[in-house]
Amino acid sequence: MADTSMVPAVVQSGDGNVFQFPTPDDARKFELEVKAAGGETARLVPRKSFFELESDLDSLLECLETVEPEQQEEWLADFSAALQAAKDKRDRLNWFMCLMEACIVAGEAEKKRLDKRSARCTAALERLNLVVTRVIKERGQDADGRWIKLEGNNVTFKLANNPPSVAVTDEAAVPTEFKTVTVTLPAPLWEEVCDSLDLDLRDRVLESVKRPDSKVAKTAVKEAIAASIPNWKERLKEEPAVFCDEVPGASIKAGGTRLVRE
Secondary structure, three states, X not given: OOOOXXXXXXXXXXXXXXXXXXXXXXXHHHHHHHHHOOOOEEEEOOXXXXXXHHHHHHHHHHHOOOOOHHHHHHHHHHHHHHXXXXXXXXXXXXXXXXXXXXXXXXXXXXXXXXXXXXXXXXXXXXXXXXXXXXXXXXXXXXXXXXXXXXXXXXXXXXXXXXXXXEEEOOHHHOOHHXXXXXXXXXXXXXXXXXXXXXXXXXXXXXXXXXXXXXXEOHHHHHHHHHHHOOOHHXXXXXXXXXXXXXXXXXXXXXXXXXXXXX
């Protein structure tokens, strides 16, 4: 909150005289004395430039989301005073709000521009990675079967092996035991499913399912192939992928290489 304890205060008495006090506390004492004597006073708000008001309002708005519950009344009082101070400048306040709206639009446009630039840089980096990878592979491997590095003054390019991964060649052929299904149900029907499942309810559930999303559980596939073919790692050194009859439609494929800069 802004510290107003040392801000000069201006008070107008009922007879039209204007008094300025060094602090609001001094003005308050004067107001109480006049009131006790049966008179009236009016507190005058010192005039500020629009940019000063703009700064005050901006600071108050920044506090909106961080103000503590016990500070709500104080914040509202400060905000109300700021709005009262800006009463004769509503057109400029509207201009300030329009400026904020324009900044939002400009920010969204800038985000789109930066996203496009990021996409171009990403594509360029990917192409460079492919080119350097090709150059290294054309240089061949050493006696130990390692790709020959490209040495620079301050950097070294080399190829590192990626871990093997599961490749799904025919998702429909993969057995159900290696899949997970995601469905969306009405909440009341879901509660019924949790409580009980019988043939009638099963039909209702199937009728209510919207766009079932079936995915292959690659971890289960890899574990099943690894259990069926214990030497799958050695076979991947000679073959691009390892298949087994227990999991049709899927395989473990070699991970390939990735470019590393050191």
